[in-house]
Amino acid sequence: MRMQSSDWGDRRHPCRWMAETGEAGFWVPDRSEIVTQFFTRYLFFSLAVIYFSTLEGVPPVLFSIEQLLVALGVYFFLNSGFFHQALRGVTLLKIRSAMSADLLIVTLCVIHDPNPIPPSALAFLMVLLGNGMRYGMRLFTEVLGGVFLGMAISFALRYRLGGFEVSAGDVFFGVFWVTLALYAYILMGRIEGQRRQLDYRSRFDALTGLLNRHGLLAAADSIFDKTNTSIPATVLFADLNQFKAVNDRYGHGAGDRVLAEFAQIFSESADMGVCGRWGGDEFVAILPLREAAAVHQIFERIEVRTAAWSHSNGLPMAVSLGVSHAPRDGHDLVTLLSVADIHLYQSKSQQSETAAAPPNYRTLIDEPEAS
Structure with missing residues (x-):
């Protein structure tokens, strides 16, 4: 069900x-x-x-x-x-x-x-x-x-x-x-x-107000019911690019500001999702199953808002994004994040190759299986 x-x-x-x-x-x-x-x-x-x-x-x-x-x-x-x-x-x-x-x-x-x-x-x-x-x-x-x-x-x-x-x-x-x-x-x-x-x-994470890793795992346990291994879901994984450089150049106060702002952008963009900070500059959202077009819109919304904030505040903030789908890619959060992480690093590689050009979302988003 x-x-x-x-x-x-x-x-x-x-x-x-x-x-x-x-x-x-x-x-x-x-x-x-x-x-x-x-x-x-x-x-x-x-x-x-x-x-x-x-x-x-x-x-x-x-x-x-x-x-x-x-x-x-x-x-x-x-x-x-x-x-x-x-x-x-x-x-x-x-x-x-x-x-x-x-x-x-x-x-x-x-x-x-x-x-x-x-x-x-x-x-x-x-x-x-x-x-x-x-x-x-x-x-x-x-x-x-x-x-x-x-x-x-x-x-x-x-x-x-x-x-x-x-x-x-x-x-x-x-x-x-x-x-x-x-x-x-x-x-x-x-x-x-x-x-x-x-x-x-x-x-909860004190800085961003989102679920922390422990909270995400607890929420995932209730979503991915162990008695039903076929619950459809989409997992988004976000990683801020060159975040360490922000801390080193502008100080940890600026880094905290970037994290807090991106947390708000990420949670607001991932509508109807369970959002949290996985650790450091990594963020996770668990959503009901989304088609490729819907995931593309979410990625684009996050990218546009992130770039706009970075431009208006004079602080570098860019993001790489990956996605996975349950039950095709896994039945638990850790497995799904591993798959999403692979797509995330494909995103980083493409960004390096295109020299700061926006990522080609369609190459990162696998069409979920019809349920």
């Missing part, structure tokens, strides 16, 4: 960030984090079974002890199903379903806890921290609201139907719990901000 053009937007988020629209999304935990999270659920399930099974009797608020254990058993099977689904891929629906099951079973346990100050209410904090701190602030806010609702319902039913009375210990426990939850929310907000900042720095 071909990737639609809408899937080729600016992939500014990392491979572990699942974006929905704009900045809205959630962090996707890796396999080890998923395993840890669900085994923690199994641990608290086991503790709940042991805790309620060893009690001589539970006040019949809603369920008997036997019915509560049945509810715990249902939760066990639901949790196992969610575990299996999470290993196959994490989505918002799966996350919310598992969190809802957590909130429901903890609410039932707190309602039926026979102790005046129920220790089972501490499990609400585990639901909050175990879910909210893993997926980002959006889901943290959702689970925080769910936890407050669960606490309110469970204690209201305890006082209403279970015969419990409000004590000073209950008040202290409630104030302590709310304070701890709000502190965790504030702390999570700061951690999330630092996490986003570190993620941005690891994925």
